[in-house]
Amino acid sequence: MNYKNLLLAAVGLCGIAACSPAPQAESNASASQPNPAPSAVRQLEEEPMQSKILVAYFSHSGNTAAVARQIADKTDAVLYEIRPQTAYPNEYSQLLDQAKEEIRSGFLPPLQQPLPDISSYDIVFIGSPNWWGTYAPAAGAFLAQYDWSGKTVVPFFTHGGGGMQNCSRDIQKHLTQANIGPAAAFRGRSGGADEKELEKWLTKIGL
Numbered sequence: 001m002n003y004k005n006l007l008l009a010a011v012g013l014c015g016i017a018a019c020s021p022a023p024q025a026e027s028n029a030s031a032s033q034p035n036p037a038p039s040a041v042r043q044l045e046e047e048p049m050q051s052k053i054l055v056a057y058f059s060h061s062g063n064t065a066a067v068a069r070q071i072a073d074k075t076d077a078v079l080y081e082i083r084p085q086t087a088y089p090n091e092y093s094q095l096l097d098q099a100k101e102e103i104r105s106g107f108l109p110p111l112q113q114p115l116p117d118i119s120s121y122d123i124v125f126i127g128s129p130n131w132w133g134t135y136a137p138a139a140g141a142f143l144a145q146y147d148w149s150g151k152t153v154v155p156f157f158t159h160g161g162g163g164m165q166n167c168s169r170d171i172q173k174h175l176t177q178a179n180i181g182p183a184a185a186f187r188g189r190s191g192g193a194d195e196k197e198l199e200k201w202l203t204k205i206g207l
């Protein structure tokens, strides 16, 4: 499938807001449950050269990771987990406070290395939880490492009931000159996104 041309066509036809699916009202399962192993999904360390799609994501409690794995499974993509050098606190109120302060101050946390070479990929999905109505600083820190000129970037988010809020709008400040695909927001669940909803979105993108 000539997914690149299809994707670019979809990007050309759809404005971000118009193409962003509304969040579904689904049960929000516990985020502390372990997520299933990524099965046939290729890991960056194992096989970096063959796929033309990269799914890069930050996830604190596993929900965004679960969606990232679904996307990678369905698109034969390479997965990359964005990891801050200093892990976020597990205690929820501490996490809320730290995230709020980082977002307020525009802090971008230093990331663990190595970072992927994005020149190998035609399409880069970027995933983040919705934190305080916007993207998580670690996702911004990842995007800030690169020049996105001419790249096709597709943002996706998971949320706890607030939906997209300002996630897609805000993350675009790190994506100047990129072709930005239709962003999606999925209700955060340890089991990942609703399969039909996810497939509908991927079809819209042309994948």
Ligand SMILES: Cc1cc2nc3c(=O)[nH]c(=O)nc-3n(C[C@H](O)[C@H](O)[C@H](O)COP(=O)(O)O)c2cc1C
Binding pocket: 031, 058, 059, 060, 061, 062, 063, 064, 065, 095, 096, 099, 100, 128, 129, 130, 131, 132, 133, 134, 158, 159, 160, 161, 162, 163, 187, 188, 189
């Ligand atoms: C610091 C913090 C702030 C959050 N703010 C929001 C929010 O504003 N709106 C919302 O719908 N969910 C919010 N959530 C819930 C997360 O978006 C949701 O649980 C998400 O699926 C978590 O993804 P993860 O498991 O990949 O970390 C917040 C969670 C945290 C930890």
